[in-house]
Amino acid sequence: MALSNDVESPSAELMLAFYRRLYPFKSVFGWLNHEHTPTKFFTHREFAFTLPGDVYLRYNSFATADDLKKQVCTLNPTRFEIGPVYSARPRDKKTVRPAAFTPQLRELVFDIDMTDYDTIRTCCSGAEICRRCWVFIAAAVRVMDRSIRDQFGYKYLLWVYSGRRGIHLWISDREAMELTDEQRRALVGWVTVIQGGKEMHKKVNVRVGSRPLPPSLAMALEPLAVVFGDLILADQDCFASEEGWEALLHLIPDKTVVENLRKKWTANPERSSEDKWDDLKKEVKEYAKGTPQRATLTAAMEDIILQYTYPRIDAEVSKHRNHLLKAPFCVHPKTGRVCVPVDPETIDSFRPERVPTVSQLLQELDEVLPAAGDAAEHHSDWERTSLKPYVDMLDRHVMTLMEETRRTKRDMTW
Amino acid sequence: MALHSQIPHRLNFYDRPPLDDITIEEFETCALDRLRVLAEIESSFARNRSYDELKTVTLEQCKKYLPLNSSTAIAVDRDAERRKDHVGHFVLRLAFCRSEELRRRFVKAETSLFRIRYDSDDRVERDAFLNSRDFDWIPVTDEERLEYRAELSAASTSKDAVPEKERYYKVKWTRVPDLIEKRKVFLKGGLAFVPAREQSSIVFQEFQTHLERDLEMTAKALPRLDEDTRIVPILNNLSQGFLAGVSSEWSSSPAGNGNEITADMVDELSRKHFPACMRNLHDSLRRDRHLKHFGRLQYGLFLKVLGLSIDEAILFWRRSFSNIQDDKFNKEYRYNIRHSYGLEGKRANYPARSCQQILMSDQPGASDSHGCPYRHFAPDNLQSALLSMYSSQGLTSADLAEVMNTVKAGHYHVACTRVFEITHASQGVKKGEGVGGGESVTHPNQYAARSRELERGKDEGFKTEADGDVVMQIS
Known part of the structure; x- marks a missing residue:
């Protein structure tokens, strides 16, 4: 078998072998179901399949993990997505009254995608992603993970690499699952900082007049200031080009400062981004402490740091319970990489290019397991591949979730 | 009965339904009056009124249809007011629990009404109300x-x-x-x-969640009530009222005091005072020298309420159907005209069609001209129709975007109201004023009457001569 290139779409045979032998259906079932015996969390859950040729099959549902596996192996989809838990089994949608078929529960999900950073990153654009731009995602994950846990008090967060240039977050806390669309919208409002399209220079408008940053953002600012120095100034060198520093000047609300800086930078265009940021700091210090000009400029600098580094989330994904999102461990059809869970603690050392691809995994399997004895069942073949640490990570997550479910049930019976 | 102790506060979370006997009339009037207030709140949202405007307009409507005074108020029947408020709310729950869409709109309007009352409530009484409930904070x-x-x-x-x-x-x-x-x-x-x-914020949110939950429970219990044939038609009627606004009191009698009009005046009046639906019928009638059945009905009843007497009406229609022989007219049309004036058949004095009826019933077919242009015209046709009808009264194509937006959102009476405001701007009608006091158009006759009233206000002294002029111009 030829070693398939990373950018080639995996073939139908590869996909089928992957679903048969490697996909961790049991773990994904446990994660969706919160306990061992199937409940509505699984049986009333929508699955949507994407088949080759853009055929999209919605409103599938299954009684057990084996049912799901059987159907996946029959259809051999390029990917499948997970939707909400409905008030009836999705497969019965056509036979129940429309009013009796409404989304009830759903993990709270977030989607962060590298394309939203295209206006800032200087290394790549579009679908491309490199180690340098992953730093944006890593910073976003750290900020989001911390604020969701600290402010909203949620505990069961699962971060999943989307297979190419983004990351998904699934929150399985009971309360998060029960959020209404209105509450989801409110929560999205709380975490959304970057607003306004291409034509809007200043995308951070979070203050009331000249008030300090809201506490949730003040908390995020500290780590982001470090990211700003390392990533925006040093690595990406965002203000090197004239376009880059003009964008920065647009965000400074003081005409004199802007004029001084523009003059200086036009005369010395080779000044690095770090130099230019220092120039700005110096200009700000021209105003005495406690003057309103100084305060305004300091606030503007904080806003600039947020604008360049604060997580940019795709808000629409999170607002509605019935939004579908690609299941973990699916294979990205363009890259062949598996959508593996990611530990936010070690997000900085995560390398997208090291995530196993389907062909790589199947090859590993061929190597450890001589072709002979594959008549038997293949549930746990992933244990013999580099997929193991990722499945283990999900299993640990599932265990804590199930423990929580048991605890709640016990408390209820008392 | 100690009703006062049952409803001790002006603010009410409506925890307990009314348990005493209610007559069908009371059932309906309480609901209708409340609906007028809620419909005005809804249309205020559609017209993008600020909260302060909304509050002023709503309190005005409340004073008219749903007064609710504080506990310290004297010389008012507080108990009756509160009972009406209470009953009306619960009747409307029945009418609006039946679909997701209706529930959502009802909750939004009711929550706004609660908020307005909360904000305008006496501080001491409000605190007393807050202390009377456990908000779990x-x-x-x-x-x-x-x-x-x-x-x-x-x-x-x-x-x-x-x-x-x-x-x-x-x-x-x-x-x-x-x-x-x-x-x-x-x-x-x-x-x-x-x-x-x-x-x-906590209080309003609590009110909202509470109401949402209760409405869903009511929806589940409702099928058992469907048996009651007296109530279901009323409920159907009420829930439609939200879509088209509640019709005002423009039912039968032609407004007296010298408002008689003659067949000759109709052309002029239509150009100056008619809403788009009637303008369209009038223009069609002039163009085709004929109107189909529902068109005659809608336009004929409108003219009747406007003040056209039976004799003038027969004259008007006879002249309008100018290529029809006397014989055919007398056989086929005269009876129907007299019928609509209550002079034939069951002799009912039929009221003119309200916006609600025009919007909701007897949908126009391919060759019909009746209905509501805002709803039943294709968007581009509506735009050119509006321009040709109203550009002489100050409507420009720049105004169309706003009007078309409300049309697109399904707020037809709001679009009509906005056109009224634009075309009467020269008489001092400002945006948001509607047909007086912020009210929206809910009846074509209300539109025309207000328009004529504004004109009379303008040239008070020349009234008689002006009318004379009109006749001369026409003939």
Whole structure:
């Protein structure tokens, strides 16, 4: 078998072998179901399949993990997505009254995608992603993970690499699952900082007049200031080009400062981004402490740091319970990489290019397991591949979730 | 009966349904009057009124249809007011629980009404009301306040707020989504620290969730009530009222005091005072020298209420159907005209069609001209029709975008009201004023009457001569 290139779409045979032998259906079932015996969390859950040729099959549902596996192996989809838990089994949608078929529960999900950073990153654009731009995602994950846990008090967060240039977050806390669309919208409002399209220079408008940053953002600012120095100034060198520093000047609300800086930078265009940021700091210090000009400029600098580094989330994904999102461990059809869970603690050392691809995994399997004895069942073949640490990570997550479910049930019976 | 003790506060969460006997009439009037208020709130949203405008307009409507005075008010029948408020709310629950869409709109309008009453309530009484319920908020202790001092101060939206002096309450964040969305509170571990100033947010949210839950329960219980043939038609009628606004009192009698009009005046009147639906019928009649059945009905009843007497009506229609022989006219049309004036058949004095009826019943077919242009015209046809009808009265193509937006959103009577405002701007009608006091158009006759009233107000002294002029121009 030829070693398939990373950018080639995996073939139908590869996909089928992957679903048969490697996909961790049991773990994904446990994660969706919160306990061992199937409940509505699984049986009333929508699955949507994407088949080759853009055929999209919605409103599938299954009684057990084996049912799901059987159907996946029959259809051999390029990917499948997970939707909400409905008030009836999705497969019965056509036979129940429309009013009796409404989304009830759903993990709270977030989607962060590298394309939203295209206006800032200087290394790549579009679908491309490199180690340098992953730093944006890593910073976003750290900020989001911390604020969701600290402010909203949620505990069961699962971060999943989307297979190419983004990351998904699934929150399985009971309360998060029960959020209404209105509450989801409110929560999205709380975490959304970057607003306004291409034509809007200043995308951070979070203050009331000249008030300090809201506490949730003040908390995020500290780590982001470090990211700003390392990533925006040093690595990406965002203000090197004239376009880059003009964008920065647009965000400074003081005409004199802007004029001084523009003059200086036009005369010395080779000044690095770090130099230019220092120039700005110096200009700000021209105003005495406690003057309103100084305060305004300091606030503007904080806003600039947020604008360049604060997580940019795709808000629409999170607002509605019935939004579908690609299941973990699916294979990205363009890259062949598996959508593996990611530990936010070690997000900085995560390398997208090291995530196993389907062909790589199947090859590993061929190597450890001589072709002979594959008549038997293949549930746990992933244990013999580099997929193991990722499945283990999900299993640990599932265990804590199930423990929580048991605890709640016990408390209820008392 | 000690009703007063049953409803001790002006503000009401409507926990308990009314249990005493209610007549069908009371059932309907309580609901209709409340619906007038709610419909006005709805159309205010559609017209993008600010909260202050909404409050003024709504309190005005409330005074007219649904007065509700504070406990200290004297010389009013407080108990009767509160009973009406109470009954009306519960009847409308029955009417509006039946679809997701109706529930959503009802909750929105009711919550706004509650908010307006809350904001206009007497402080002492409001506190008494708040104390009478358990809102399940946990007061923030001094230690917590000290611990999160910096955060609380940064989270407050006004400069003068001092966390040490402010009282705070902790609630689950899901109970104050509006404050969360705008980052107006400090949030820790899923609990929102709500300052006393923003306490009302919790109350409104509580009212809303409470009502949403109750409506769903009512919806489940409703099928058992469908048996009652007296109530179901009323409920159907009420829920439609939300879509088209509630018709005002423009039922039968031609407004007296010298408002008689003659067949000759109709052309002129139509150009100056008619809403688009009647303009369209009139123009079609002139163009085709004929109108189909429902068109005759809609236009004929409108003219009747406008003040066209039976003799003038027969004259008007006879002249209008100019290529029809006398014989055919007398056989086929005269009877129907007299019938609509209550002079034939069952001799009922039929009221003119309200916007609601025009919008909802007898949908126009391919060759019909009746209906509501805002609803039944294709968007581009509507735009050119509006321009040709009203450009002489000041409507420009620049105004169309706004009108078409409301049309697109399905707020036909709002679009019509806006056109009224634009075409009467020269008489001093401002945006948001509607057909007087912020009311929206709910009846074509209300539109025409208000338009004529404005004109009379303008040239009070020349009234008689002006009318004479009109006749001359026409002939």
